Each structure stands twice: as C-alpha cells, then as structure tokens.
Amino acid sequence: MKNIELLAPVGSFDSLKAAVQNGANAVYLGGKDFSARASANNFDREELTEAVKYAHIRGVRVFVTTNTLIKQNEIEDFVEYAKFLYDIDVDALIMQDIGVAMLIHDLLPDFELHASTQMVAHSLEDVKYLESIGFKRVVLARELTIEEIKHICDNTDVDIEIFVHGALCVCYSGGCLMSSMIGNRSGNRGRCAQPCRQKYKLIDISTGEEIHNKGDYLLSTRDLNTIEDVDKIIESGVLSLKIEGRMKKPEYVATVINSYRQAIDDYFENKKVKISTETMEDLYTIFNRKFTKGLILGEVGSEVMNSNIPNNQGLYVGKVVDYNKKAKRLKIKLDGTLKKGDGINLGGGTIGRIIKGKEICKVGHKGETIEIDFIGEARKNQVVYKTSDTDLIDRAQKTYTQDKELVKNSIDAEITIKLDEYPQLILADKEGNFVTVKGDKLVEKALKVALSEEKIETQMKKLGNTPYEIDNLIINLDDGVSMPISLINQMRRDAIELLDEARIPVKGRAYKQSKISYTPNKQSKKYDPKIRVKINNLDALKAIVGLEIDTIYYEDLKTLEQAVQIAKANDKKLIYSAPRIVRNKEYKILEKSKQYCRESVQISALGQVKFYKENSDNVNLNVDYYLNPFNSETIKHYKKEGAKTLCISQELNISEIKETTKYTDLEIETVAYGYIPMMISEYCPMGVLTRNCKKDKRCVACNESKYALRDFKGEEYRISQGLFCRSTIYNSRPNCLINELEELLDAGVSVFRLDFTHEDTSLIVKITQAFIDTIKNNCTVSAEAQELFDELDTTLGHLYKGID
Helix, strand or coil: CCCHHHHHHHHHHHHHHHHHHCCEEEEEECCCCCCCCCCCCCCCHHHHHHHHHHHCCCEEEEEEEEEEEEHHHHHHHHHHHHHHHHHHCCCCECCHHHHHHHHHHCCCCCCCCEEEEHHHHCCHHHHHHHHHCCCCCEEECCCCCCHHHHHHCCCCCCEEEEEEEEEEECCCCCCCCCCHHHHHHCCHHHHCCCCHHHEEEEECCCCCCCCCCCCCCCCCEEEEECCHHHHHHHHHHCEEEECCCCCCHHHHHHHHHHHHHHHHHHHHCCCCCCCCCHHHHHHHHHHCCCCCCCCCCCCCHCEECCCCCCCCEEEEEEEEEEECCCCCCCEEECCCCEEEEEECCCCCCCCCCECCEEEEEECCCCCEEEECCCCCCCCCCCEEEEEHHHHHHHHHHHHHCCCCCCCCCCEEEHHHEEEECCCEEEEEEECEEEEEEEHHHCCCCCCCCCCCHHHHHHCCCCCCCCCCEEEEEEEEEEEECCHHHHHHHHHHHHHHHHHHHHHHCCCCCCCCCCCCCCCCCCCCCCCCCCCEEEEEHHHHHHHCCCCCCCCEEEECCCHHHHHHHHHHHHHCCCECCCCCCCCCHHHHHHHHHHHHCCCCEEECCCCHHHHCCCCCCCCCCEEEEHHHHHHHHHHHHHHCCEEEEECCCCCCHHHHHHHHHCCCCCEEEEEEEEEEEEEECCHHHHHHHCHHHHCCCCCCHHHHHEEEEECCCCCEEEEECCCCCCCEEECCCCCCHHHHHHHHHHCCEEEEEECCCCCCCCHHHHHHHHHHHHHHCCCCCCCCHHHHHHCCCCCCCCCCCCCC
C-alpha cells in the first residue's frame, strides 16, 4: 500500500506552521500571482522562499497553486514566475491551464505538474490522458464515488489526489461561469463571488408558481467530512488526502489536520478507524455548513445540500427555554458543553458568564439549564449552536504560536572518536541526505576519566527543539580517550544546521542555472466567415437543415443515427457534440457514437481526445469552449492533438481574443448566440426539491426542463437535464453578438456558432436566418433582425468587459 499523504491548505505562515506541526505531509499554498484564491493572504516571493525552507527542513513537500487560466499577455510573466518557483525548490505546480502547463513542461521538464481539480478530471480516460502528456498527479473532481476512484487508481500509474474535507462546489470545478457571468468575478481567475451561497427561488416556468422549500439557499452545499470512512478512502488506492480551506484561519488548519492525522495513523496501526466524540465535536465547532459524507461516499441530493444556512453552523449544544428581553437573559437547556468565552449562533460576540440559579460559573454541562447575558432576538425552542470554543482555539493555537517542534523526523547518526584523530560526526535522514562534520581538536588520551558510550549517547540525543530525533546511533570509540563535551555538542549543532540546508533542495533538478524565456510565433490566417448551429433535438434539426449553414453540431446521442440520416439527405455536415461530463461507466454509452465520429467530433472533456483518436488516427477534433481555451498555448496544444476548429473561451474580451489569435492559424470559433451554461452539476434542484429525487430514474418534469432559479434581482436561470441526468443552469439572458461580427472577424474569429437550448423551432429559424443574412450583407444587421434581438433582451457577455 502507498504511503498516504495528508495535504493541508495554507493561507498564511501561521497556517503553514499549524499544518506542519499537526502532521501534514505536504501543503499547498498560493503566491500573490496566478492563484485560484486571489483574496487569500497569499505569500509574496520572500515568504514563499522561507515557506519552502521551513517545510522542507521538516520533511513536508510544498505545492504552489497556479491554478487559474492565463491570459496571452501574462504568459511571459508566468514563465518567469514558474522559473522562480522552480529555483526556490517548490516541489510541484498545481495547474488549470493546460496549454501553459505544457509550455512549462517543455521548458522545465523535471518540474512536477499536478492537474488541478479545475481541469475537471472525472473519468479514467481524463486521468490517462493527463498522465500521457506529462502530469505526475491528478486531483480528481469532487463528484466521483469511491468505486469510481478505485477503478481509476487500479488502472493508472499517476498519483491520485482527492478532497476529503471542507467546502464543496455545487458545480464541477473549472466548469462554473456563474460568478463570471453574473458579477464579472471569475472562478477561473481566482475571484469567485460564490453566487451558489446566495438565495434563490425555484420557479415552474409554465405556471409561474414558486416551488416551496424549507430554505432559501438552493445551491448551497454542505461541507465534506469523510473522517469516519477514511479507511475506505485509503483502501481505494489514492495517494493524497486533501483538506480544503486556504481561506480558513490557522486554528481551522490545526484542528482538521490533527484530526485526520490521528485517523490515518489509527488506520495504519489498527487497520480500522474509530473517531472519538471529542474529535467530531471539534470538527463541527471549528467550521461546518452541516456535514455530508459527499458524493464520494454515496450521499446525493438533499444529503449534500444545506438550504438553510450558507455559512458556519457550529456544534449543536441545546435549545432556548426562555428569553427575558427586559432582563437581557437567555435561558438555554444544554445538550452539550458551553463555556465562558465561547460563541453561539444567536447574535454576535462571546459568552461573558454562565449563570446557574444564583451561581456565576465558567462552564455549563449537558443536561443543565443555564442563563447567559444576551442582547438580541431569540425565541422559545430555537436551536443553539456553538460557533467557537475557547479551549479548542487555545489548544490549536499552542501548536503553532510557541515555535515548538511537535513533529519529529527520524535521522541516523554515526560518531567516530579515535585517538590522535579529529572526531567525526555523520548525520543521515531517511530521504538520502547526509552531512559530515569534523571537530577542530584532536582526540587525546584520558588523564583521569575516559569518555563513555553512555555519555556520548546522552549528548547526541540532546536534539531539543529541533525537528529531529535519532533513530539509530553508531558510536565508534577508542578505549581510554577523552575530548570536551562542549565539542560534541558543537559538532551536533553544526551537523543539524548542515542537515537543514541539505534537506531544502529538490534533488536532481537540471535547469537551476538555465535561463528560460517565452516568445510566441505570429502565424495568423484568414478564413471566410461561417455560420454553425448547435442543437439538441430532431425538431430543431429538421427546422434548420435547409438553411445556408456550414455545419451542425448535434448533442442528442439517442437520436444521433436519425440526425445523421437527415443531414446526409440534405447534404449538410453534421458533427456529434459529446457531453461535458462522461464518467467511467458512461463511456460505454458513448461507444455507439464512434461510428459517426470517424471524420469529426466536437469534444468537451479531456478524455474525449484519447477516446475518439483511438477510433481514427485522422479524426478532426472540434474543441468546445468548455475546455477553457484561453491563450495561444492551449490552442497550440489542441492543434497538435488534431483540432480542426476551436471555440475560444467565453470569458475573453475582444482585445484579448485578437491578441491570442495572432499566434495561431487554427480556425477559431465563438458562440455568437446562445444561453451560456453557467453550471453543470450532479445536484438537480428540480428533482430534489419537487420529489426528493436521488437520481434513481428520470421523470417527465426533468425531460421538460420547465424549472428556473430566480435570484433576488428577479433574474431567472433556466435548468435543464442532460443525457446522464446532470443539471445545467443557464444564464438568464442569451449572448448575442450579431452587431459585432465584423469586429470579431477582424479579431481572428471566423466561425459564428449559434447554440440553441430551449428556444422553439420558429425562433431558432428566425435567429439562424438573421445571422445568415447579416453575413451575406457584409455584417450589416437588418432592421427586422435588430428588432428581433431587441425583444429577446440579449447580452454581449464578456466581449467588451472581459474578466480581471
């Protein structure tokens, strides 16, 4: 069985100390640039350098998060930053941008790369593809089950990392544009505003009726907690257990890492895991939005969601018995412990005193009825949660504020003391580092008391507050000799300092003295403008197949055979558009599509590159924007893989598109019309909230896609279901770039794609014909077409504003 890595989140130097001193094997942290938690207290370059030294001396690896999409004008700076991280001995980069990752792999081939969960690796095919292009580790999507994870681990050699504790995204990470489209803060750039934690109402579009629910936070997930089943996770074959929380305080890091460290050690010692009540209470108190065992351990639907509260809920400790507003006294019947200094979910601040009758106390225990001073609002039988615990905070803080070395690394030592020779000390760690120190005085014959092995051993093991302890000690000692004890102590101290320095570098790096640079080659090419249409049913196909369009992308696998026949009969090119998410077993369903994809296919997931290329060496790939083509390096990567057309990211503005296309001769596509999918999720609001669906079967309502989410502004976001019973949430307004076609052509875009989702066939025809006429008329929009789109209340998306 592999050595399990416990991977800790680090948002500050105190968090780093908390992680290391509580037993983390590795940490992940961000610099000031290119990090997917832009608002975290990230490390500057000097702090990064010191962080690597601190961690490596203590045997802890350091991974730096550079898991954002990189703009064209940032690539040169990113290359310089990556070289800096390489030179200061960062162990690995965690990356989302596949093109820039491949660039770094070419420039620094011995720099370990980890595929971020934002690369949306959700199948064995995805993982094997990432492994084949040079990634050493893949962080799997949080939606996978333990059985799927085991299947992946059993069939690949790449290291697998999974999340085991912390916040969950309701959308597949890396596939979410909701924050970007609604508020211009992109999760793909580390600036997610968490719209999933806001209030929504579920609306039946056909009736306008609001679907009643117990809570308002319809997209807010619970927090993941798998500690009670960590044995099952270890036995799946994963290497790394990842704790989420770079935005959390050091006390959180200390508490969670300590809890999982004990659980992992317990498993390896006893082959079972038994989590104490105290540990679970600590985890609830330090932070939770209610806990779930997650999709990883088989919980689905409402078991994963918390519609009542989007922030910390705390630990249940009792109920309100009475509130005397005049006396400002709150009476609570306790089902847990509450102390002076603790915080509760009612109001702000901390508890000043515990009152039991006429007695003033510092603590109340389970079963007791107490009173506390209270200003605010409370009602009888209201549930009380403890949201902070003074003892827990104090215990956690002591692990990182007192600079005590709580975790020791085993080392071996050999000391040689020979008459008339200089004494010598060798220290060696378990990673192959060793150092040698010689004393500056010759060993002499003892005049009175000779040096003993016992005395040497005593001095050698005085490692005090260092991160080391001696495992094996070899003493080579001549009889009847003497040397100053102070010299042994000095040799020990000098050797420890040298060993510290020896443990900092990553071994075998060949490019530390090299200079690397990035200079892209201009190679743009002009193409004639084309109109392509993306549709998902036969009625839409029949409606538009006779129109003057270049290509039809078709999404519905069930009717694909009929669609191919209809297109062929009308002399139209039809390309199958594969789903964004295809899990392990679901690839069997895709097998039937292969016979129609020998020439071309539109791909939306990494594993589909490998899947369809195995079917035909000459298949043309049409890369959809779901794969986040954000710069020329990503375009270059997919061109090398066989891309014929690539749909550029919908988060780039017009100037960024123009800058990017200067460095490619590939045919570039954009969505010129369509409701942009903002989320794709295993959670189905319509199914769960209307009939407590657990994805056991599809229902008529799901197929009709008749529901929408309404936000506080009144905007409505349509929900639909796909082939594998996954829900997609669309933007409230369709993108429409019909007035920008000439500017897009000048920017290097030549394929204008019209994505139709829930429009009726009459509207589909009108919109398609309007674009055809506009292209024919030298990009001039007719008054009739302008009126049509004005009525639709469209948006330009990010075309002019872009994202930060």
